[in-house]
Amino acid sequence: MSATHPHAHDHDHAHGEAHEHHGPPYGVTRWLFTTNHKDIGTLYLWFACFMFFTGGTMALMIRAELFEPGLQFFKNPEFFNSLTTIHGLVMVFGAIMPAFVGFANWLVPMQIGAADMAFPRMNNWSFWLLIPAATLLMSGFFMPGGAAGSGWTLYPPLVIQQGIAIDFTILAIHLLGASSIMGSINIITTILNMRAPGMTLMRMPLFVWTWLITAYLLIAVMPVLAGAVTMLLTDRHFGTSFFNAAGGGDPTMFLHIFWFFGHPEVYIMILPAFGIISQIIPAFARKPLFGYASMVYATASIAILSFIVWGHHMFTVGMPAAGNLFFMYATMLIAVPTGVKIFNWISTMWRGEMTFETPMLFAIGFLCLFTIGGFSGLVLAIVPVDITLHNTYYVVAHFHYVLVSGALFGILGGIYFWLPKWSGRMYNEALGKWHFWLSMIGFNLAFFPQHFLGLAGMPRRIPDYALQFAEWNMWSSIGAFLFGFSQLLFLYNVLATIRGGARAEQKQWEGADSLEWTHLPSPVPYHTFEVAPVIK
Amino acid sequence: MAGHIATPEQRRRAVVTGIVLAVLAAAIYAVVVLRFIANT
Numbered sequence: 001m002s003a004t005h006p007h008a009h010d011h012d013h014a015h016g017e018a019h020e021h022h023g024p025p026y027g028v029t030r031w032l033f034t035t036n037h038k039d040i041g042t043l044y045l046w047f048a049c050f051m052f053f054t055g056g057t058m059a060l061m062i063r064a065e066l067f068e069p070g071l072q073f074f075k076n077p078e079f080f081n082s083l084t085t086i087h088g089l090v091m092v093f094g095a096i097m098p099a100f101v102g103f104a105n106w107l108v109p110m111q112i113g114a115a116d117m118a119f120p121r122m123n124n125w126s127f128w129l130l131i132p133a134a135t136l137l138m139s140g141f142f143m144p145g146g147a148a149g150s151g152w153t154l155y156p157p158l159v160i161q162q163g164i165a166i167d168f169t170i171l172a173i174h175l176l177g178a179s180s181i182m183g184s185i186n187i188i189t190t191i192l193n194m195r196a197p198g199m200t201l202m203r204m205p206l207f208v209w210t211w212l213i214t215a216y217l218l219i220a221v222m223p224v225l226a227g228a229v230t231m232l233l234t235d236r237h238f239g240t241s242f243f244n245a246a247g248g249g250d251p252t253m254f255l256h257i258f259w260f261f262g263h264p265e266v267y268i269m270i271l272p273a274f275g276i277i278s279q280i281i282p283a284f285a286r287k288p289l290f291g292y293a294s295m296v297y298a299t300a301s302i303a304i305l306s307f308i309v310w311g312h313h314m315f316t317v318g319m320p321a322a323g324n325l326f327f328m329y330a331t332m333l334i335a336v337p338t339g340v341k342i343f344n345w346i347s348t349m350w351r352g353e354m355t356f357e358t359p360m361l362f363a364i365g366f367l368c369l370f371t372i373g374g375f376s377g378l379v380l381a382i383v384p385v386d387i388t389l390h391n392t393y394y395v396v397a398h399f400h401y402v403l404v405s406g407a408l409f410g411i412l413g414g415i416y417f418w419l420p421k422w423s424g425r426m427y428n429e430a431l432g433k434w435h436f437w438l439s440m441i442g443f444n445l446a447f448f449p450q451h452f453l454g455l456a457g458m459p460r461r462i463p464d465y466a467l468q469f470a471e472w473n474m475w476s477s478i479g480a481f482l483f484g485f486s487q488l489l490f491l492y493n494v495l496a497t498i499r500g501g502a503r504a505e506q507k508q509w510e511g512a513d514s515l516e517w518t519h520l521p522s523p524v525p526y527h528t529f530e531v532a533p534v535i536k
Numbered sequence: 537m538a539g540h541i542a543t544p545e546q547r548r549r550a551v552v553t554g555i556v557l558a559v560l561a562a563a564i565y566a567v568v569v570l571r572f573i574a575n576t
Binding site: 114192222224226 | 541542546549550553554557558560561562564565567568569572
């Protein structure tokens, strides 16, 4: 695929004019009222960064408490429950998802040759809904009874019995859901309708494909979550008994509805990372992505299968054996398209002229560690094993391997990859490599021992534990602090880059071939394409 | 020069797509809630 620009000779002149007459407005109003996809992408990314450090601080408080047996810091164990709950909600809805929407805002229009998103004003609204939502979510810490402490899954009956913070959490989830649905509508509409001439669906970069499929997933499942939490709200305040056993309701039904949302949600958080990795690996292997079409079909297969595996989160609730078996086999089936992707990435690297800059390091780290998370998922898919490991630290280890070394490593690799394009400046490579290796060591030290803790029977969501779990918990806490503080290196590197990094080239990475590298200068001008590119 | 903008045809198709997707989302929400209200 190659792209040509009809007025390539006029390019610099045209940009000069654009900056002079149509550059970004100044001050707060630029960010409050912006409809520019790059500005909104930047807002999403900084919001996600703030929430990542907020949720990360909670994680470190949790790990500080678990450093040794006994209650060290939190004499009220309910506060510990609130920390695990809000940590989960903040990381899922405040950090990972907004970060990927930030990537989508920045990259989707540039990679398909569109001027902007299809609905720029709705794009602005999607972002600014996040601020009241995050405020509502966090405000529970200052309310009687403390913040929501039911776990991020909000299981009844606990969630029906807790204080007013649950209502604020439910409202926050409604707002976050509305924001996600509007963002998804925007992304799907942009991809389906705003592509440049010649940019057929099967020519789109993999990142755009993964986001197209993710956006469909979001539209399908966010209303399901919204329906579930609406019913929780009416159970709490309007006399209904959907999930309240005291009134004849069925708490297990909430689990079914929640996980019908919750499992696709896992893929919502990982598919865009697959897209990012699919951009990074070919760029640094200097080879086209191996098996492009099979990557697209594998992504779609994973998304479809994600709708029929929710029961593996609830093997212990007493489903019929046939139900358990169905969910077990359906879950194992997901390993097939996921394996296709893993082998395609490896095949892309095979005999490539590889170099190992920071984005590539994070991509390879992703590949190794996400595979470990995938394998522990297969272990948990086995019904009799899961009945033993359910609610233990093995589960905590598994989903952190998927969501931290999967989703987060994808995000970090993506930021290093596109930061030169976004800011026009090159980050400090040495600092980036330090960040990667400290993250790698810290992450594995924090979460690999949690497999052992889970296998030994340590339950999750407890502030105190039996003495036999002490040693691995100590190592896990040390690893968590190493991982947490190494993220400050990342923050410093990004800020230093924006403030005064060396000038980046238009095509900073030799092997990168999507439109933003081949066709747009670094930094990208405020108006992305002066003339629609023609893809040949 | 303010960058190329969407053609009227692109805008029309975008609005149609957006409305279809919004209706789909609203319908899923309604089905989840109404199904359980009907069974309660």
